[in-house]
Amino acid sequence: MFAGSVVSYPDRGHWGKSSYRGNCTGRIIKDFLESYMKRKDGLVVDPSIGGGTSVDVAREMGLRFVGTDLHQGFNLLTDDLASYIGEMAHVCWWHPPYAGMLKYSGEEWGEPNKWDMSRMNFQDFTEALELAVMNIHDAVERGGVYGILMGNMRAKGTYYNLSSLVERIAPGRLIDEVIKVQHNCKSDSSSYKGNFVRIAHEKLLVFAKRESSLFLIGSMEKRAAAMTGITWKAAVRRVLQGNKILHLKDINDALEPYAKSRDNQHWQAKVRQVLQDERYFVRLKPGVYQLAA
Numbered sequence: 249m250f251a252g253s254v255v256s257y258p259d260r261g262h263w264g265k266s267s268y269r270g271n272c273t274g275r276i277i278k279d280f281l282e283s284y285m286k287r288k289d290g291l292v293v294d295p296s297i298g299g300g301t302s303v304d305v306a307r308e309m310g311l312r313f314v315g316t317d318l319h320q321g322f323n324l325l326t327d328d329l330a331s332y333i334g335e336m337a338h339v340c341w342w343h344p345p346y347a348g349m350l351k352y353s354g355e356e357w358g359e360p361n362k363w364d365m366s367r368m369n370f371q372d373f374t375e376a377l378e379l380a381v382m383n384i385h386d387a388v389e390r391g392g393v394y395g396i397l398m399g400n401m402r403a404k405g406t407y408y409n410l411s412s413l414v415e416r417i418a419p420g421r422l423i424d425e426v427i428k429v430q431h432n433c434k435s436d437s438s439s440y441k442g443n444f445v446r447i448a449h450e451k452l453l454v455f456a457k458r459e460s461s462l463f464l465i466g467s468m469e470k471r472a473a474a475m476t477g478i479t480w481k482a483a484v485r486r487v488l489q490g491n492k493i494l495h496l497k498d499i500n501d502a503l504e505p506y507a508k509s510r511d512n513q514h515w516q517a518k519v520r521q522v523l524q525d526e527r528y529f530v531r532l533k534p535g536v537y538q539l540a541a
């Protein structure tokens with residue numbers, strides 16, 4: 249259980265594959281679960297298990313657990329997490345890749361994969377992050393929480409505050425922020441030329457689910473209010489996740505409360521414009537769309 253808001257685990261422990269690059273210590277997952285699980289029989293979910301750290305922690309703690317990853321065929325950017333797990337998660341743990349730092353597909357596993365968030369440029373990564381966080385939020389039950397462990401990074405002298413980005417876009421209510429001191433990371437030796445301060449921490453942001461509804465049903469007004477940090481493209485992609493084939497009218501209906509929160513009178517034109525992006529959307533026939541494979 250977390251004793252305070254700064255944690256340090258010099259020894260990563262025995263959970264998961266220690267050679268999986270960018271893995272995290274099981275100690276933080278154990279503390280997270282001990283701190284936020286309210287029901288012993290609640291389902292624990294990790295949509296990006298990497299080298300299986302959370303898998304081992306959950307097994308050792310005797311918890312009900314569903315873990316997957318892009319390397320297992322599950323894609324947080326096109327699949328609907330709630331439908332995949334088949335029930336709502338009590339607690340969700342997510343340790344995303346950081347754009348451009350370590351590449352997973354094509355290096356740690358399989359062939360290069362266009363949905364692999366570690367291979368994206370910063371702009372695509374930002375949108376993917378929005379989409380993934382909405383997907384996770386929607387898969388958590390009312391009263392449940394999700395924790396996102398995120399590091400910040402510096403590239404060519406610019407500091408990218410990814411944890412702050414997560415905080416801005418997550419639809420849940422932020423309930424805790426835990427600073428994790430980093431040990432033995434690559435940047436200790438390599439990336440510190442110049443006058444910059446060495447980044448030696450990651451942040452675990454913990455959010456409580458705000459309400460019980462999925463994106464397409466229920467209290468949309470509240471949901472829209474929570475979504476003000478999200479881009480239009482991410483919102484349209486979220487509506488189509490989980491192999492949905494939808495008419496423009498249904499897409500617009502789902503987005504209407506969001507549009508109200510944006511105060512954009514021409515939002516339907518904006519939705520049509522977003523749907524032109526062939527990297528993400530396929531027009532099956534006039535006015536009917538699905539996500540690109």
Ligand SMILES: C[S@@+](CC[C@H](N)C(=O)[O-])C[C@H]1O[C@@H](n2cnc3c(N)ncnc32)[C@H](O)[C@@H]1O
Binds near residue numbers: 302353365366
């Ligand atoms: C930082 S690693 C997780 C490491 C893990 N916590 C561990 O201790 O081994 C991030 C993971 O996200 C996965 N990933 C990348 N893009 C994804 C996507 N679109 N959907 C699901 N997982 C994805 C990568 O394959 C990688 O395993």
